[in-house]
Amino acid sequence: MKRLFDIAIAILVLLIFLPFGIILSVMISLESRGGVFYIQERIGKNGVPFGLYKFRTMRKNADKQGKLTVGSRDARITKVGYFLRKVKLDEFPQFLNVLIGEMSVVGPRPEVEEYVKLYTNEQREVLSVRPGITDYASLEYFHENDLLGKSKNPHETYINEVMPAKIKLNKKYLERPTVAHDLKIMWRTFVKIIS
DSSP: OHHHHHHHHHHHHHHHHHHHHHHHHHHHHHHSSSOSEEEEEEEOGGGOEEEEEEEOOBOTTGGGGOSSOOSTTOTTBOHHHHHHHHTTGGGTTHHHHHHHTSOEEESOOOBOHHHHTTOOTTGGGGGGSOOEEEOHHHHHTTTHHHHHHTOSSHHHHIIIIIHHHHHHHHHHHHTOOOHHHHHHHHHHHHHHHHO
8 A cells, every 4th residue: 555655656746846857957967067866875675775866966976075964055065956955856856766666755764874884783673664755854854964064073973863863763653654644744744845
C-alpha cells in the first residue's frame, strides 16, 4: 500500500513540477558550469548505497571541500542554489528516487556512508525502511545549515548533537510507518515550506 502511495505521489509531483524543473535547469546551467543535477551517494534500505538526486546548488566539485553545508551563506553555494535551498526546491528530483524504488516520500533521511559508519547497532534500525524525502527530523532541523554555521566545529556538532537527535526522531516514525502517518508529515512539511 505504502509503495503504491509513493509511486502515485511521485508521478503526480513530477508531472506538476516538470515545467518549473525545466526553467530551474536552464537557470542552473546559465549561472555556473556543471550538470543540472548533483548525484550524491547515500545509504539506503538495508545499508545499500544509491545515488540521491538533487538540483545542483553549489559550484562544480564544491563537495571536495566537505559534505556538510555550513550556514545559509556558504560561499560554495550559487545564487540560484541559495534560492533553491531556501524553498527546498533542490530536493524535488528525489521524487525520481521514489519512482525508482530507492526512496519513499516519507522516511528517515538518508545519510552519507561517512556518518552511517558511526551508527550504533541500535541506530542502524533506521536502515530497515526506505529512506525518505521528508520526516520528523527534516521538520525539526529545517534550518540545519544555519545551526551548523554558528558552531565552532560543525563536523563535531553534527556527529555529537544533530545526528543522534535526528535518529531519535526517525525511530519515532518507525513506530508507525503508515500512509496516514505519511500524509500528516507531508502536510506539516508543506506548511513549513510555505511559511
